[in-house]
Structures are given as C-alpha cells and as structure tokens.
Amino acid sequence: MAYIQFLGAAGTVTGSKHLVNTSSDTSGNHSRQVLIDCGLFQGQKEWRDRNWQDLPVAVQNIDAVILTHAHIDHCGWIPRLVKAGFRGPIFATPPTIDLCGILLPDSGHLQEEDAAFYNKIKKSKHDPALPLYTFEEAQDSLQYFRAAQFDQWITVSPEFSFRFVRAAHILGSAMVEVNLRTKGQSRRLLFGGDTGRVRNHSVAPGKVVHSGPVEGEAADVLVMESTYGNREHPTDDPRPQLAAIVRRTVERGGSVVVPAFAVERTQKFLFMLKALMEVGQMPRIPVYADSPMAIRAVETFLKYTGEYTEEARQLIREYGSPLEWPGFIFASTPQESKKINQSHYPSIIVSSSGMVTGGRILHHLAQRMPDPRNTVLFIGFQAPGTRGFAIKSGTPEVKIFGEMVTVRAEVASLEQFSDHADTPELLEWLRTFKKKPAATYLVHGEPAASVRLRETMMEELGWNVQIAQWMQKVQVR
Numbered sequence: 001m002a003y004i005q006f007l008g009a010a011g012t013v014t015g016s017k018h019l020v021n022t023s024s025d026t027s028g029n030h031s032r033q034v035l036i037d038c039g040l041f042q043g044q045k046e047w048r049d050r051n052w053q054d055l056p057v058a059v060q061n062i063d064a065v066i067l068t069h070a071h072i073d074h075c076g077w078i079p080r081l082v083k084a085g086f087r088g089p090i091f092a093t094p095p096t097i098d099l100c101g102i103l104l105p106d107s108g109h110l111q112e113e114d115a116a117f118y119n120k121i122k123k124s125k126h127d128p129a130l131p132l133y134t135f136e137e138a139q140d141s142l143q144y145f146r147a148a149q150f151d152q153w154i155t156v157s158p159e160f161s162f163r164f165v166r167a168a169h170i171l172g173s174a175m176v177e178v179n180l181r182t183k184g185q186s187r188r189l190l191f192g193g194d195t196g197r198v199r200n201h202s203v204a205p206g207k208v209v210h211s212g213p214v215e216g217e218a219a220d221v222l223v224m225e226s227t228y229g230n231r232e233h234p235t236d237d238p239r240p241q242l243a244a245i246v247r248r249t250v251e252r253g254g255s256v257v258v259p260a261f262a263v264e265r266t267q268k269f270l271f272m273l274k275a276l277m278e279v280g281q282m283p284r285i286p287v288y289a290d291s292p293m294a295i296r297a298v299e300t301f302l303k304y305t306g307e308y309t310e311e312a313r314q315l316i317r318e319y320g321s322p323l324e325w326p327g328f329i330f331a332s333t334p335q336e337s338k339k340i341n342q343s344h345y346p347s348i349i350v351s352s353s354g355m356v357t358g359g360r361i362l363h364h365l366a367q368r369m370p371d372p373r374n375t376v377l378f379i380g381f382q383a384p385g386t387r388g389f390a391i392k393s394g395t396p397e398v399k400i401f402g403e404m405v406t407v408r409a410e411v412a413s414l415e416q417f418s419d420h421a422d423t424p425e426l427l428e429w430l431r432t433f434k435k436k437p438a439a440t441y442l443v444h445g446e447p448a449a450s451v452r453l454r455e456t457m458m459e460e461l462g463w464n465v466q467i468a469q470w471m472q473k474v475q476v477r
C-alpha cells in the first residue's frame with residue numbers, strides 16, 4: 001500500500017532521512033512523498049561523502065518534510081534540500097523551529113569555514129572547495145518551516161496525515177505518528193526520532209525534558225533508533241564525579257574543556273556547575289560558554305521552562321538566567337572567544353560542536369590538549385569516525401586544522417547526561433505498546449548496537465524486528 005525508503009541513519013547514527021511514499025508499487029509513480037527528518041551525515045568520510053550526493057528522488061516531488069528534533073544529524077541537511085529545489089512545508093514543533101533558527105545558520109557558517117580552510121591549505125579534491133551550503137542559504141531555508149503543536153493532526157494529503165507526540169529527547173523533540181490511507185486501507189506508522197530517557201529522574205539523572213516518551217502506542221510499523229542498543233547508562237548521580245574532575249584539574253593548575261551541543265546540553269550543564277559552586281563542592285572558577293549562539297541559546301532554553309522536569313524548573317527558579325551569573329562568561333564574538341585562549345588561570349570552557357566535528361571547540365582543544373594539567377570532559381555521545389570518538393577512545397594524537405595535536409590532557413567522560421534511552425529503558429517503553437507492530441525497523445545505530453537490540457527485542461518481546469539498510473525500500477503491509 002505504500003513503502004518507506006531509508007535514505008540515512010541506516011547502518012550508522014547520523015544522516016537521518018526516511019522517505020514515505022504512498023504508492024503501492026516501488027516505482028513510486030502517482031504518489032505522495034514525505035521525508036521524515038533531513039539530517040546531515042557526520043563521522044566517517046564514507047558517510048560524510050553522502051552529504052554531497054543527490055537524493056534518489058527528485059526533491060521537487062517531495063511534498064513535505066516532518067522534523068522530529070533539532071539535532072544536526074536530523075535537521076542539518078535541510079538547507080541543502082532547499083538549495084536543491086525543495087519548496088514544500090517543513091513541519092516541526094515551535095521549540096524545534098526556534099532551535100533550527102539558531103543551529104542551521106551556524107551549521108552553514110561552519111561549512112563556509114571548512115571550505116575556506118581547505119582552500120587555504122589546498123587539500124581538497126575540489127578546486128575551489130565549496131561549502132555544502134552557506135550561512136545565507138541556511139537562513140533562506142528557514143522560511144519553509146511550519147509550526148505544528150504536539151497532538152495536533154495535520155493533513156498533508158488525503159492519503160497522509162500525522163501528529164507529533166512527545167519523545168522527551170531534547171527540547172521540542174517529537175515522535176511522528178503517521179496515518180496512511182490508500183485504497184480503503186489504513187495503517188499507522190510511528191517514527192521514533194530519537195527516544196528520550198524513559199525512567200524517572202533518579203534512574204536517569206541527566207534528564208531535563210519531561211517525564212518520558214509517550215506511552216501506549218499502537219503502530220503497524222515502527223521505525224526506531226538503536227544508538228544504545230547494546231549499552232546501559234550508569235544510574236548514579238554524576239555531580240560528585242563532576243566535582244571531583246574539576247577539583248583535581250584545578251589542583252594541577254589546569255582547565256576543563258567540555259565539548260557540548262550548544263543548545264540545551266550546554267545550558268543544563270551550566271546549571272549543574274552553578275549549583276555545585278553554590279553549595280561549595282566545586283571551586284568558583286570562571287566558566288566560559290563559547291559559541292556564536294551562546295546568548296541566544298540561553299534565551300531559547302529559558303523560553304520553554306514548561307518543557308522541563310520539576311528539578312530543572314526548580315534550578316531555573318532558584319538561580320535565574322545564566323546570563324546574569326557572576327563568573328559565567330558568554331563569548332559570542334570571535335574576539336571574545338580568542339580572549340579565552342589568553343587566559344592561563346584554571347577555568348571551565350564549554351564549547352561546540354559536541355562531537356568535535358567543527359566549531360570553536362577545535363581551537364580550545366588544539367591549545368589545551370598537549371598540556372597534561374588540563375582535562376577534556378565528554379558529556380555526550382561520540383559517533384565513530386568523529387574526533388570526539390578518537391579522543392574519548394584514548395588516541396595519543398588527533399588531527400585539528402591539518403596538524404597533529406598530541407593528547408596529554410586527562411580525558412574523562414560522564415555518560416549520565418545522555419538524552420537517549422538505553423536498552424532497558426527502550427524495552428520498558430516498548431512494553432507499553434498496545435499491540436506488537438507488524439514490523440519494526442531499527443535505524444540510527446552502529447551495526448553492533450542494532451544487531452544486539454534486534455536480538456534482545458525478539459527474545460524479550462517476540463517482535464518482528466529488521467535492521468534497516470541504507471537505500472532499502474520496505475513495503476507497508
């Protein structure tokens with residue numbers, strides 16, 4: 001009656017793009033086509049190269065895009081899609097639209113910087129190296145966004161309607177329930193996007209957004225992530241460990257450099273630092289939030305306090321806006337960012353990108369990693385092939401700006417901050433389904449994680465589970 005084609009995040013954790021075609025035959029003729037997510041590939045070159053390939057369908061024939069959330073691996077290819085001629089609506093929740101308004105132009109800016117760098121060192125195959133899209137092109141793509149509230153049904157065509165339900169992953173994140181009606185038959189599809197922490201706050205201590213992904217689903221076809229399909233998060237409180245990492249770094253006379261996603265992850269981390277300093281568990285050293293979007297990110301974070309857990313709201317009530325805190329410095333301009341490099345006193349530097357794929361964090365790491373007094377602290381997922389993954393895995397040196405940088409700094413990580421449900425949490429959520437989906441497709445995972453999750457789901461739930469392959473078309477029955 002219809003089919004789904006996996007155009008990204010199949011066999012890897014980035015580049016999420018799933019095309020729903022309402023045609024009953026895989027030729028795709030005489031049909032509606034809707035793209036769920038439109039993410040950038042990151043990490044290994046083999047995957048990043050796919051950012052430059054055209055989609056297997058003419059973009060003019062895509063009727064709409066539905067966006068689950070504002071992480072770049074789910075939304076970062078939108079400017080390229082628009083550049084290629086897409087002119088339809090891009091549906092997203094209001095917080096996701098706000099976040100994309102900050103993140104996509106920044107992504108365009110990073111693409112331009114990359115191209116300029118490769119032209120300078122003349123190491124690109126392409127002469128001259130071009131950005132995937134520019135700041136301006138990213139700005140231009142924002143005009144196609146259309147707000148859709150949670151639980152509001154939207155009709156894209158007589159065959160295709162959908163609504164957003166809560167995913168509890170990051171601010172504004174949603175799952176997409178799709179109702180397909182063709183030839184008198186109807187089917188419910190559920191695209192999970194990224195699934196947030198399921199259990200209560202004491203078991204998921206990094207959790208900030210709401211109470212969990214919506215329960216009691218009843219889908220015929222489920223497409224879900226498998227990022228943590230072979231892992232469990234620690235459930236202990238990360239604050240004593242964080243305080244200890246900062247204390248011992250300061251005792252050495254060093255600084256802590258934290259790669260973090262600029263919106264939400266950075267702000268909740270800042271609140272945790274503030275609270276630890278206020279109760280005297282952490283020395284009051286300067287904290288730099290270094291991002292071109294630093295101030296807007298805080299403003300956006302504070303605009304949606306209703307989205308957060310009670311504990312997060314309590315912190316916001318108690319401490320107010322981070323922009324007002326003494327000792328917390330927001331570096332928006334390149335000049336302010338450079339000033340941080342001149343500081344030789346212990347400090348905490350929080351900067352993006354979270355997986356060290358680009359952005360200002362590169363300057364800080366290039367400067368601070370050769371010094372064993374410093375610490376690099378990871379508080380987010382690192383996709384294989386990224387610099388963040390290499391550093392976290394203990395590489396002795398890593399390439400930044402074309403030069404090898406020696407890693408002598410301490411490397412630490414706190415897994416409790418994860419915004420993804422781990423395997424026990426995913427199972428807990430899946431057990432709330434009202435019926436077994438006829439088919440479940442696993443996306444957004446490294447192969448080992450997807451394989452393990454498939455086995456676990458088949459054993460524990462008895463579900464029919466497949467691992468999605470890149471470019472594969474699967475029939476909706």
Ligand SMILES: [Zn+2]
Pocket residue numbers: 069071074169194
């Ligand atoms: Zn995500």
